[in-house]
Amino acid sequence: MIYFQHRVEGFPEPLVDFKYVGVLVFLVGVVGNFYHHYLLSKLRDGNDKGYKIPRGGLFDLVICPHYLFEILIFIGFSFISQTLFSYLCAVGSTMYLLARSCAIINWYLSKFKVFPRNVKALIPYVV
Known part of the structure; x- marks a missing residue:
């Protein structure tokens, strides 16, 4: 992405500037990702080797909020960045993480007989 950002230097600026919205969305993503990884890190005690269903945060709605x-x-x-390449990276990453979260929820369904049916894979109330 940095290479393509360098390549578009000197091109006209986009008509609508999404930089500030992007910074806000990015910060929400970083904080939410950190928080849910923190919840995952606290899921097991030192000697606990078993699997558990995560709880707290958005884990009550989706299995992969991180x-x-x-x-x-x-x-x-x-x-x-507002470049075509960065938009394509975002779409590609979304598709990859959507497929991974669907595989993860299928794994949870196979390992746990009692699994909340309202919990979705990635997007609350949808997927």
Whole structure:
């Protein structure tokens, strides 16, 4: 992305400036991603080797909220840089993380007999 940002230097600026929106979306993504990774790190005690269903934060709605916030990070990047390549990176990352979260929820369904049915893979109430 840095290479393409350098290549478009000197081109006309976009008609609508999304840089400030991008910074806000990026910061929300970083904070949300950090918080949910923190919750995951506290899931097991020192000697606990078993699997658990994560709780707290957005884990009550989606099984991979850290992926959701990572997607927001990529969307924030793309709004800040405003290049076609960054938008394509955001779309590609979204598709990859969506597929991973669907695989993860299928794994949870296979490992746990009691799994909340209202919990979605990536997007609350949708997927």
